Every structure is written in structure tokens, then in C-alpha cells.
Amino acid sequence: MKFLKSVASVLIFAGLINVHLHGQTITINEVMADPAGADYYDEFIELYNCGDSAIALNGWYLKINDYADTLSFVPDYGDTLRPYGFAVIMDRGYLVENNSSTYEDLIPDSALLITIQDNSLARSGLTNSAASQIYLFNVQDDTISAVLTTAKPLSGYSWEKIISDGNNQISNWGNSRNLRGTPGFLNSLAPRDRDVAVSGLK
Numbered sequence: 001m002k003f004l005k006s007v008a009s010v011l012i013f014a015g016l017i018n019v020h021l022h023g024q025t026i027t028i029n030e031v032m033a034d035p036a037g038a039d040y041y042d043e044f045i046e047l048y049n050c051g052d053s054a055i056a057l058n059g060w061y062l063k064i065n066d067y068a069d070t071l072s073f074v075p076d077y078g079d080t081l082r083p084y085g086f087a088v089i090m091d092r093g094y095l096v097e098n099n100s101s102t103y104e105d106l107i108p109d110s111a112l113l114i115t116i117q118d119n120s121l122a123r124s125g126l127t128n129s130a131a132s133q134i135y136l137f138n139v140q141d142d143t144i145s146a147v148l149t150t151a152k153p154l155s156g157y158s159w160e161k162i163i164s165d166g167n168n169q170i171s172n173w174g175n176s177r178n179l180r181g182t183p184g185f186l187n188s189l190a191p192r193d194r195d196v197a198v199s200g201l202k
């Protein structure tokens with residue numbers, strides 16, 4: 001009976017994260033929970049706008065294992081995520097206090113950079129010893145995206161969504177092929193526009 005209850009709760013949660021709520025097009029697209037080396041400053045959560053309209057993120061927030069992180073915006077970047085654009089959410093140690101430059105040569109200028117109200121995501125950093133539930137809420141407290149990360153991620157490699165505008169079930173996620181992940185640009189696991197093949201040669 002306990003086993004059946006556990007399976008039911010997993011299925012309920014899987015169903016929840018598979019729902020595309022409120023017609024929103026913003027999705028959690030990548031999570032770096034266990035950066036190479038020290039975890040300080042280099043964790044990030046990436047958002048992607050799958051739609052053709054810009055969306056202002058002012059008043060939006062994350063809830064990570066029941067701890068709320070309010071999005072805070074970096075001067076010169078604004079609060080609006082452009083269509084088919086990426087946003088990278090990092091702690092203040094990286095974006096405000098400049099305590100790290102790990103992603104300096106990776107994050108493109110086109111990415112929207114966002115920080116949070118305090119110095120660590122989820123108060124003391126993203127867990128890398130167990131799975132995490134990460135929710136994104138808009139200013140009206142609607143759930144926009146929800147993700148269950150993997151337990152014990154591969155150190156230095158992010159947890160990437162395979163099809164960005166697809167569902168958030170665990171089958172649509174995997175470890176990045178790139179050390180340090182793909183903050184602010186196309187995920188390494190994303191299908192390319194076309195497969196190139198040669199056939200019919202005689």
C-alpha cells in the first residue's frame with residue numbers, strides 16, 4: 001500500500017509538471033546545481049521564452065524546495081525576456097559582486113541576466129545530493145513552469161531540457177554534453193533543425 005501511494009504521488013507530480021499552464025510560453029530550460037569546483041557563485045537557472053512575444057518578468061519568483069527567490073534585475077539589462085530569448089538567473093555573488101567569471105566567455109550578450117534578492121539560490125545553494133523541485137511563478141502567483149531535477153547531478157554539467165517547448169517530464173531532460181553547460185544559448189541536447197545525411201549513392 002505504501003508503495004502504491006508513493007507511485008501515485010510521483011505520477012501526480014509528473015502530471016503537474018507536464019501541464020502548460022495559463023498559456024504562458026516561459027519555461028525553466030536548464031539548471032546548474034553542481035558546478036565544477038566550488039559551488040559558490042556559479043550555480044544558475046536558465047529560462048527560455050518559447051513564444052513570439054516579449055514578456056516582462058517583474059514580480060516573478062522561483063520556489064525551490066519551498067524556499068522563494070524573488071527575481072531581481074541587473075541594471076542595463078531590464079526585466080523583459082525577448083521572444084525566443086534566454087534568461088540566466090544567478091546569485092548576487094556572481095552578477096552583482098563579481099566574485100566569479102566562470103561563464104564570462106560563454107553567456108552571450110543577447111541573454112537577459114537576472115539575479116535574486118539574496119546571495120544564494122534556495123537560501124544556501126541548489127542541492128546536489130538529492131532531487132529538487134523548482135517552480136516558476138508570475139506576479140499573479142500562477143505556476144508558469146515546474147521541474148524536478150535529478151539527484152546527484154554530474155559535477156560541472158548542467159541538467160538541460162531536450163525540447164525547450166516540450167513537457168517538463170524527466171524523459172525530456174538530461175545531462176548537458178558541455179562542461180559548464182549552455183547558459184544563455186541553445187542547449188547541447190536540443191535537436192538541430194535538420195539532420196544531414198547522404199543516401200542513394202550508387
